[in-house]
Amino acid sequence: MGVDGARVLVVGATGEIGGQAAGQLAERGTALALAGRNRDRLEERASALGERPWRSFDAYDLDGCAQLAPWAKAALGDLDALVVAIGVAGFGSAAKMPEASAEHLFTVNALAPMAVVRGALAVMPPGGVVSVVTGEIVDRPALAMADYAAAKTALATWLEVAAREVRRDRITVMDVRMPHLDTGFAARAVVGTAPALGPGAAPVEAVREHVVLPVLDALRR
């Protein structure tokens, strides 16, 4: 299918990466639906991009996560692509991570994206494209990040198997191992404090290279 008018849902559109992805996809002529947690920011972004349909959700409501793609399909008329960029950081040694924080990290970084993608795979037509941001952490798990790294790695493994399972339906599933970016993500950690991280890559270029262009290329195939 072509790119013009492709119907795309961005989940995490209230965040830095998701917001960038939504803006760049809108510039390229896609029909967008936006989902995020913070209602005010979501409504503002949906309005700034030309009154796009939007829906707020929380990662702890996994059934609600699974309903996002069916909602977007109804709102847009169909659903050609899904971008998922939700997540939360957390720092602390494996031995001392509070159980509630471990649950939080796994829910937002693994279970919720999985539920969103599961919902999409049930309603996407052949030729559909799914792009989910995991992170370089999957390839290089760091000290004081065991729970965050394990959650992202669980998501990456799930995506790899899902990608193989739906290939016969001509659906493409991409795992985006995004490098460290200057988005302030680590400073919004739900637990612990980030170690000194070097400078990150520029979000605009990184989102274009790792998310937007690969999604558009896959839609053209």
Ligand SMILES: NC(=O)c1ccc[n+]([C@@H]2O[C@H](COP(=O)([O-])OP(=O)(O)OC[C@H]3O[C@@H](n4cnc5c(N)ncnc54)[C@H](OP(=O)(O)O)[C@@H]3O)[C@@H](O)[C@H]2O)c1
């Ligand atoms: N920035 C980096 O350096 C980097 C590198 C590699 C991978 N990543 C991954 O990229 C993704 C986005 O990162 P970012 O830099 O854009 O961070 P961000 O600006 O903090 O965005 C995080 C997104 O996750 C959403 N979120 C957090 N907790 C949620 C919850 N309980 N329910 C629903 N949504 C929730 C936020 O929603 P609200 O804003 O509405 O609360 C926001 O849309 C994350 O998965 C992160 O792990 C980031």
